[in-house]
Amino acid sequence: MLETNCQGVITSVMTCYACFMLSATAPDPDDKAPSRRDRVRAATIEEIKTTAMRMLREHGADLRFADIARDMGMTAPALYRYFADRDELLSALMVDGFAEMADALTSALDSAAPDDLAGRIRAAAIAYRDFARADPSRFSLLFGLPNPGFGRHSEHSSGPAAGATMAALEGLVLSVVEHGKRPTPLVRVVGTTWADEAGTIAQRNDGTRIPADIYQSLLHFLAAVHGFACLENFDHLNWVTEQSRDELFDAQIALLVVAMGADQ
Amino acid sequence: MLETNCQGVITSVMTCYACFMLSATAPDPDDKAPSRRDRVRAATIEEIKTTAMRMLREHGADLRFADIARDMGMTAPALYRYFADRDELLSALMVDGFAEMADALTSALDSAAPDDLAGRIRAAAIAYRDFARADPSRFSLLFGLPNPGFGRHSEHSSGPAAGATMAALEGLVLSVVEHGKRPTPLVRVVGTTWADEAGTIAQRNDGTRIPADIYQSLLHFLAAVHGFACLENFDHLNWVTEQSRDELFDAQIALLVVAMGADQ
DNA sequence: TGTACATCAGTGAACGCGCGTTCACTGATGTAC
DNA sequence: TGTACATCAGTGAACGCGCGTTCACTGATGTAC
Secondary structure, eight states: OHHHHHHHHSOSOHHHHHHHHHSTTSOOOSSSOOOHHHHHHHHHHHHHHHHHHHHHHHHTTOOOHHHHHHHHTSOGGGGGGTOSSHHHHHHHHHHHHHHHHHHHHHHHHHTSOTTOHHHHHHHHHHHHHHHHHHOHHHHHHHHSSOOTTOOTTSSSOOHHHHHHHHHHHHHHHHHHHHTTOOOOOSOOOOOTTHHHHHHHHHHTTTTOOOOHHHHHHHHHHHHHHHHHHHHHHTTSSTTSOHHHHHHHHHHHHHHHHHHTTOOO | OHHHHHHHHSOSOHHHHHHHHHSTTSOOOSSSOOOHHHHHHHHHHHHHHHHHHHHHHHHTTOOOHHHHHHHHTSOGGGGGGTOSSHHHHHHHHHHHHHHHHHHHHHHHHHTSOTTOHHHHHHHHHHHHHHHHHHOHHHHHHHHSSOOTTOOTTSSSOOHHHHHHHHHHHHHHHHHHHHTTOOOOOSOOOOOTTHHHHHHHHHHTTTTOOOOHHHHHHHHHHHHHHHHHHHHHHTTSSTTSOHHHHHHHHHHHHHHHHHHTTTTO
C-alpha cells in the first residue's frame, strides 16, 4: 500500500525523489528510512538546482556546468554524480518550475472562495503575472524558447510537468462547477470537438466534467493572461510606463470576469 | 527632396539598403545609381539572410556561421565582409522578421473595409496566428527568448523594428476612428496614465488620437492573440487536437469582437 | 567492539570538439588618366 | 583604347578559447561479520 503511494508521488522523475528526501521528517519511503547519505545527497541536488537557477538569472540562457560547480566550491565532473547530463539538469529545473507555478496558482485560488468565480479569476490572473515577474528567467525557461541544446522533443519531456500547471488552472472553474454553479460565458462558440476534450479533461479531475463552453472560457483566460505575461516579460510592452501596464492588466482582468460570465 | 525620401525609407538599418538595391529598377538612391557590384553585394546579403533563416528552421536556435557559408558554397570568413558579427546577422533577421510581420498585418487589414471593425479584428487575428504558424522559427526569433549570445540589451536593438509591428496593429482601430466611428469597448477601466500614452501614440499616427479605452481594447486584442500564438507555437496546446485549437481560436475572435465593441 | 570490505563523493588532468574570429594573401572587378 | 592602380570578394590556415564529458584515482563514509 505504501508502495503504491510512492509510485504515485514519485512521478518517474528523480527530482521529486530528492525533494522528498530533503525533509527528514517525511514518512518512510520505499522500505528503509532515508539514510544520512541519502539526505546529504538530496540536499546537494537541491543546492545544485538552486545554484543553477541563480546562474540562469545572472548569466542568461547559457548554463555552464563549470560555473555551477565553481560557485558551489566543487569541480565540474562532480556534478555528473547527480545529473547524467546538462539536459537532465535543465529538465529538472523545468519540472520544478512548473510545479512551483502550479503551487502558486493553487494557493492563490485557495485564498478565494470556491464558488466565487470573479474572485478566483482575479487571484489566478495576478498570481500568473506575479509568477512571471518574480523570476523572469524561470518564466523564460518554462515558456520561452527551448534552451540551446535542450530540444523540446528530447526524451527529457517536460510535458507531464506542464500538465500540472494546467491542472492547477482547471481548479479555477472546477470548484465553481462542483458547487453546482453554472456560469454562462459571454461567448459560447463551442466547436463540436470540445465535447470529446471535456471527457478527456474530466479524467484528471476526479471525473468532474467542466462544461465545454466554460472550459473554453478558461482557455481564453489562459491565452490572455499568458499573452500579457509574455509581452511584459520579454520586453514588448516597455514602451509604456509600468503604471500603464498595471492599469492595462486591471482592465484585462475586468474583461475576463465579464467574458467568463462571473458578473452573473 | 529625393534625399529626404530616402532618409525615410532607409531606416538606419543597412538591411533595408540591401532590399533596396536588389530591385534594379528602384529610383536612384543617394547620388549615384547602384553599381553592378552594389547589386551583387545586396543580393549576397539577401542570400545570406535567407540561408540563415533556413538554418534556423532546420537546426534550431544555434546558428553557425560555418554552416551558412558552407551551404552557400563559401567559407566562413567571407561572411565577415557582410556582417561584422554573428549578432549583427541575427539582428538583421529580427528587423526583417518584424517588417514581414508588419506587412502581413497591414495587408490583412487592407483586405477589410476601413470602418469594419469586426472584419478588421478577424483579419488581423488570423494574420497574426498564421504569421506564427507559417514559420515557427521566425516567430520564435522575434518573440521567444533572446537567442544565445544575442542580448536584448545589446546595441543591436530590435526595438524600433518591433515598433513597426505595433504601428501596423494600430491600423486596426485607427482607420475606424478616422472614419468618425467611436466603438464602445465592453470594458472601459481606463487608468489615468492612459491619457498621456494616447498622446504619445498619436505622434506616430499623423496625430490622430485613438481614444484611450479603444487603445486599451486593442492591447487586449494583442495580448489574447499573442498569448494564443505563443501557446500554440511553443507546444503548450498540443494536448488538444488541431481542430479544437481552431475552434478555440474562432471563439477567441468572437470574444474579441464583443470585447472591442465591434458588435455595435 | 573492532576489523575488512563496499560504496560513493569528489578531484585533477586531459581528451575532444567545434566554432567565432583574425590575418595575410590571391584573383577578379571596376576606375582613373 | 590601353595601361596602372585601387577596391573588394573570397580563400586557407591558424589562433584561441571554452566547455562538455571521461577516466583513473583518493579519501571519507557507511556496512557486514
